Amino acid sequence: MISENSLALARDLIMSPTGLANQDIDRVMAELLSAPLDDADIYFQSSRCESWVLEDGIIKEGSHSIEQGAGVRGVSGEKTGFAYSDDIELNPLLDAARNVTRIARSGSRGTLAPVTSRSRAILYRPIDPLQSIPDSEKVSLLNRIDRETRKLDARIEQVIVSLVGVHDVVLVVGQDGRQAGDVRPLVRLNVSVIVEQNGKRERGSAGGGARTDYRYFTDEDRALEYGREAVRQALVNLDAVAAPAGNMVVVLGPGWPGILLHEAIGHGLEGDFNRKGTSAFSGRIGERVAGDLCTVVDDGSLPERRGSLNIDDEGVMTQNTVLIENGILKGYMQDKLNARLMGVQPTGNGRRESYAHLPMPRMTNTYMLPGPHDPEEILQSVDKGLFARNFGGGQVDITSGKFVFSASEAYLIEKGKITRPVKGATLIGNGPDVLTRVSMVGNDLEFDSGVGTCGKDGQSVPVGVGQPTLKIDGLTVGGTSV
Amino acid sequence: MTNKAPLLFQDQGLLQLRERVDELLREARSQGASAAEAGIGIEGGLSVTARLGEVETIENHKSQSLGVTVYFGRRKGTASSTDLSSKAIRETVTSACTIAGYATEDPHAGLPEPDQLATEFPDLDLNHAWDLGVDEAIELAVECEDSARHYHSDITNSEGAGVDTHQGMRVLANSLGFNHGYISTRHSLSCSVLGQRGNSMQRDYWYTVSRDSRDLESARRVGEKAAERTLGRLGARTLSTRQCPVIYTAECASGLIGHFIGAIRGGNLYRKSSFMLDCLGKQVFPEFIRIHEQPLLSKALGSSNYDSEGVRCRTRDIVSEGVLNGYVLSSYSARKLGMQTTGNAGGVHNLMVEPAGGSQAQLLQQMGAGLLITELIGQGVNTVTGDYSRGAAGYWVEDGEIAFPVEEITVAGNLRDMYRNIVAIGSDMDVRGNIRVGSVFIEDMTVAGG
Numbered sequence: 068m069i070s071e072n073s074l075a076l077a078r079d080l081i082m083s084p085t086g087l088a089n090q091d092i093d094r095v096m097a098e099l100l101s102a103p104l105d106d107a108d109i110y111f112q113s114s115r116c117e118s119w120v121l122e123d124g125i126i127k128e129g130s131h132s133i134e135q136g137a138g139v140r141g142v143s144g145e146k147t148g149f150a151y152s153d154d155i156e157l158n159p160l161l162d163a164a165r166n167v168t169r170i171a172r173s174g175s176r177g178t179l180a181p182v183t184s185r186s187r188a189i190l191y192r193p194i195d196p197l198q199s200i201p202d203s204e205k206v207s208l209l210n211r212i213d214r215e216t217r218k219l220d221a222r223i224e225q226v227i228v229s230l231v232g233v234h235d236v237v238l239v240v241g242q243d244g245r246q247a248g249d250v251r252p253l254v255r256l257n258v259s260v261i262v263e264q265n266g267k268r269e270r271g272s273a274g275g276g277a278r279t280d281y282r283y284f285t286d287e288d289r290a291l292e293y294g295r296e297a298v299r300q301a302l303v304n305l306d307a308v309a310a311p312a313g314n315m316v317v318v319l320g321p322g323w324p325g326i327l328l329h330e331a332i333g334h335g336l337e338g339d340f341n342r343k344g345t346s347a348f349s350g351r352i353g354e355r356v357a358g359d360l361c362t363v364v365d366d367g368s369l370p371e372r373r374g375s376l377n378i379d380d381e382g383v384m385t386q387n388t389v390l391i392e393n394g395i396l397k398g399y400m401q402d403k404l405n406a407r408l409m410g411v412q413p414t415g416n417g418r419r420e421s422y423a424h425l426p427m428p429r430m431t432n433t434y435m436l437p438g439p440h441d442p443e444e445i446l447q448s449v450d451k452g453l454f455a456r457n458f459g460g461g462q463v464d465i466t467s468g469k470f471v472f473s474a475s476e477a478y479l480i481e482k483g484k485i486t487r488p489v490k491g492a493t494l495i496g497n498g499p500d501v502l503t504r505v506s507m508v509g510n511d512l513e514f515d516s517g518v519g520t521c522g523k524d525g526q527s528v529p530v531g532v533g534q535p536t537l538k539i540d541g542l543t544v545g546g547t548s549v
Numbered sequence: 550m551t552n553k554a555p556l557l558f559q560d561q562g563l564l565q566l567r568e569r570v571d572e573l574l575r576e577a578r579s580q581g582a583s584a585a586e587a588g589i590g591i592e593g594g595l596s597v598t599a600r601l602g603e604v605e606t607i608e609n610h611k612s613q614s615l616g617v618t619v620y621f622g623r624r625k626g627t628a629s630s631t632d633l634s635s636k637a638i639r640e641t642v643t644s645a646c647t648i649a650g651y652a653t654e655d656p657h658a659g660l661p662e663p664d665q666l667a668t669e670f671p672d673l674d675l676n677h678a679w680d681l682g683v684d685e686a687i688e689l690a691v692e693c694e695d696s697a698r699h700y701h702s703d704i705t706n707s708e709g710a711g712v713d714t715h716q717g718m719r720v721l722a723n724s725l726g727f728n729h730g731y732i733s734t735r736h737s738l739s740c741s742v743l744g745q746r747g748n749s750m751q752r753d754y755w756y757t758v759s760r761d762s763r764d765l766e767s768a769r770r771v772g773e774k775a776a777e778r779t780l781g782r783l784g785a786r787t788l789s790t791r792q793c794p795v796i797y798t799a800e801c802a803s804g805l806i807g808h809f810i811g812a813i814r815g816g817n818l819y820r821k822s823s824f825m826l827d828c829l830g831k832q833v834f835p836e837f838i839r840i841h842e843q844p845l846l847s848k849a850l851g852s853s854n855y856d857s858e859g860v861r862c863r864t865r866d867i868v869s870e871g872v873l874n875g876y877v878l879s880s881y882s883a884r885k886l887g888m889q890t891t892g893n894a895g896g897v898h899n900l901m902v903e904p905a906g907g908s909q910a911q912l913l914q915q916m917g918a919g920l921l922i923t924e925l926i927g928q929g930v931n932t933v934t935g936d937y938s939r940g941a942a943g944y945w946v947e948d949g950e951i952a953f954p955v956e957e958i959t960v961a962g963n964l965r966d967m968y969r970n971i972v973a974i975g976s977d978m979d980v981r982g983n984i985r986v987g988s989v990f991i992e993d994m995t996v997a998g999g
């Protein structure tokens with residue numbers, strides 16, 4: 068069950084070392100609620116992170132970091148007061164609470180609907196991945212990846228392997244004193260290679276991760292598969308010719324190319340932008356924004372996925388939220404503040420980078436459901452176009468709706484067949500209408516391997532994406548070949 | 550109310566921090582490290598935003614962290630913590646030592662050569678605390694947003710205006726006897742508004758940032774510029790795919806120069822993941838280009854006497870007459886390359902590209918017809934090959950004058966060619982960042998559109 072165990076563990080991990088008692092927390096909350104606020108919370112966090120880097124065949128660097136503190140928030144109408152402390156002690160927290168209450172000059176004590184208490188099985192085990200295997204095994208894992216990857220091809224010049232583990236423990240105290248806790252493991256491994264052939268160099272990179280322990284990488288030989296994938300991508304790009312420039316049919320491969328959804332529609336459907344009317348999607352619930360083969364959801368409740376959370380950073384249980392159903396815009400992603408102001412229920416999307424940041428509506432795992440088409444059939448239907456299989460990052464202007472995402476592995480499609488690899492190129496489109504040009508949806512839904520990080524207002528959070536193979540009937544490809 | 554920004558650091562605090570960082574070094578030695586480097590930073594500040602004429606958020610910032618790197622011979626380990634207590638110091642050092650125990654001997658690892666450490670510490674005038682109350686901050690943010698919202702009836706909505714003031718205190722020490730610190734401030738004002746005309750909804754922003762609040766642009770001016778920029782974008786359309794000349798506005802050009810600095814950084818060079826390998830002493834820009842580093846500028850945002858290892862920063866020409874004179878190196882990357890550190894662990898300090906070619910208006914005249922880029926989005930830069938492809942928005946220019954706004958286009962080329970094909974550098978230098986450059990005129994790029 069999500070509730071008691073995680074809460075007890077989170078309380079133990081955060082509070083025991085500090086000596087802060089329940090009545091101290093009550094005092095801080097009482098200080099907050101001495102002002103006429105609509106909502107208030109205290110967010111305690113204790114986070115440990117380690118990273119190991121192998122380069123030039125040696126374990127070159129390792130680091131370990133501890134971040135802990137508490138953020139205190141008060142909300143009055145549309146106004147938010149916020150302060151935090153790196154010391155989880157009574158006096159700094161009382162000071163923080165006093166600073167926060169300044170916001171509440173015109174507050175009207177609200178009638179906030181209590182968040183429904185449900186329970187379900189936990190999505191990931193409340194473990195400490197840093198302790199999951201001895202340090203010596205972490206080091207030998209990196210060495211083994213390096214050795215095995217270098218064996219793959221004589222053209223490999225450089226192999227860099229990095230391993231990161233996070234043990235993040237949070238405790239959210241609501242205005243009613245109710246507490247919710249979560250222990251969030253996260254591991255990530257990345258392999259990047261440089262290959263050289265006749266003076267030409269290229270890079271390839273692959274990796275993955277999940278909310279589990281380091282054994283994830285040795286299971287099914289995943290780690291070595293990342294190495295093979297990085298080398299494959301780099302070698303493909305050695306032969307790449309200039310990418311085409313202009314508007315054309317684009318087929319996106321399954322999995323990580325789902326950052327299309329994240330950029331083109333995901334950010335534009337976050338509650339804050341829509342409450343303020345600053346998104347190209349504002350006020351468009353019930354309208355057609357995609358082809359009828361398209362159903363898109365944001366689901367923070369997928370077991371062990373990088374973007375998943377048992378509860379969001381406001382203590383609300385995560386869920387599967389339908390954003391677009393058969394092409395019709397259905398809903399937005401909400402935190403508590405924006406849900407209240409828009410008169411809807413929070414969707415478990417209130418997230419924050421840390422106790423030192425304010426929560427806001429953020430994505431979790433955003434993906435499109437599979438459609439009816441065989442991926443092979445989709446390629447065969449294209450006379451001339453681009454097949455994009457892997458991507459770097461993306462970005463969006465939520466107001467104009469213009470978004471980009473940059474292909475790192477792409478091919479020309481000629482007469483229904485994949486022909487030559489082309490150099491990476493940025494693809495640009497308009498969020499509110501790109502999905503209306505989706506004419507075929509594959510039956511091959513895949514999720515990314517667990518590598519995504521989303522940035523918004525300077526805050527980074529781990530996210531996931533997924534999609535089946537997609538055919539888009541027109542998208543601008545930013546190559547150099549006119 | 551007269552609540553002030555929460556922290557004002559004094560020299561006394563700096564002395565205490567320098568003692569604390571010595572405790573870290575002593576602890577490292579007592580746990581067996583043969584050498585160590587340590588740093589502590591404390592910062593505080595106030596951020597206020599206003600939207601639609603009213604305060605929206607008030608944030609009080611106060612954070613602290615310590616970090617330590619230990620060496621056991623040529624083996625290295627690093628650890629950090631947000632807890633500055635003596636207990637945390639012991640535990641952090643232990644974590645770093647444990648990691649070093651698993652690291653491999655790296656012949657190039659270690660502290661800088663002692664003769665490279667900074668020995669002179671002139672006052673760079675970086676500390677100008679802003680005595681700003683919460684109420685004054687709110688008033689300023691409201692004034693800024695008001696001037697944008699009331700600028701024109703096509704300004705229809707707002708993301709708000711913000712006022713930020715920050716003060717930080719950092720010390721750095723190593724077991725070679727280096728132990729120094731300084732206090733610095735950073736203040737900014739920003740505004741972002743939306744405009745609407747017909748079906749076109751656009752947003753743009755402006756900001757001003759400075760060490761000294763008296764050097765900030767006025768709240769009113771920041772708001773007006775945000776409004777002007779938003780209005781300029783209304784009615785934007787795409788362009789057909791073409792080859793054409795391009796001018797990057799100053800704020801976009803700093804990224805372009807940033808890619809160059811990335812390519813001559815030691816880390817990318819020794820990993821052979823740069824499109825500027827083996828370019829030292831070679832012509833990489835046209836002859837009229839000079840790029841130099843000015844780390845000791847008074848009050849500037851990138852100023853520092855020493856880099857993140859304590860190595861003295863150097864005033865130097867990185868590119869003169871278009872020829873690459875030097876790389877951007879830390880002690881480690883320099884050793885890997887068989888060279889000497891350039892005082893750039895952590896990056897460059899106040900990089901300046903000398904103007905060559907007049908005002909932006911003169912550059913537009915010289916270009917005649919072409920693209921003026923005012924915004925770039927996405928990553929799209931391959932540092933190994935120099936291949937460049939990014940999303941863009943801006944204006945189409947005819948006869949040297951802005952004709953209409955454009956969006957949903959990409960600009961692409963290869964950075965090596967783009968640098969060689971620079972025609973002029975405008976005199977409209979943007980001084981808000983660590984890279985100072987004016988508008989950059991490039992002869993020819995591929996523009997893709999709908």
Ligand SMILES: [Zn+2]
Nearest residue numbers: 329334521522
């Ligand atoms: Zn994002």
